[in-house]
Amino acid sequence: MQRKHFLALLAVILVALVVVLLLPHGELVQTLAAVPIFGALSAVVVDILREQAKRQQESQLAESQQRFSLAAGSHMASTAFDKHVAFCEEYVAEVLSALRTLFREGPTQEALDHSDRLLQIKQKYVLWITRDVEARLEPFERALRRIGANDRAERLFPEGEGSVQRMTETYRQFAEVLGTEHMGTEWEGEPITDVAAVSRVVAQLRDILGVEELTRLRAAIVRNALA
DSSP states (O other): OHHHHHHHHHHHHHHHHHHHHHSOOOHHHHHHHHHHHHHHHHHHHHHHHHHHHHHHHHHHHHHHHHHHHHHHHSHHHHHHHHHHHHHHHHHHHHHHHHHHHHHHHSSOTHHHHHHHHHHHHHHHTTTTSOHHHHHHHHHHHHHHHHHHHHHHHHHHSTTOTTHHHHHHHHHHHHHHHHOHHHHOSEETTEEOOOTTOHHHHHHHHHHHHTHHHHHHHHHHHHHHHHO
């Protein structure tokens, strides 16, 4: 189709040139006869640029697919990905379990148990997760520890020294864990950051697996196949 279109444009240019040569050499007549030449030349240039852009896009997509295949094809890469999947599934299951506990009990010392289990999961997969991943998950775990420790201290020493501060900190961390999705954007006049929010933890686990990148790559492949 592209070749036929290109040949048709060339035919228009040739016909227009013949007309320019055969018609009387009046300025107006030659100018009018030359209009199709400029139009056809412009169309040729546009077609060439469009074709180059399409080929460049296809080349980049093919290169991305090749890099992905090389990265995912090795035994170590496959093993690492399987370990990442297992880690993320176990970790997010415990995160959601902690969320259910907090919804059911409120700020409770049981948060310490969930924090301990999250630590055990990380230790189980310590060879397969990076320090960056650990650092990104730490705010959530730290918030759980503070909630659990403060509630346990309050149970052991009710209305003791620092009780008010502990309760304030406990509910502050509780709001941070639930995040803006459930608690709004502020807690007692201070902004909620979502740094330790459950939704952020889930998003970070998706990042580890590259779920969004894989989805975009698959969509690009499908679009290219249908084009």
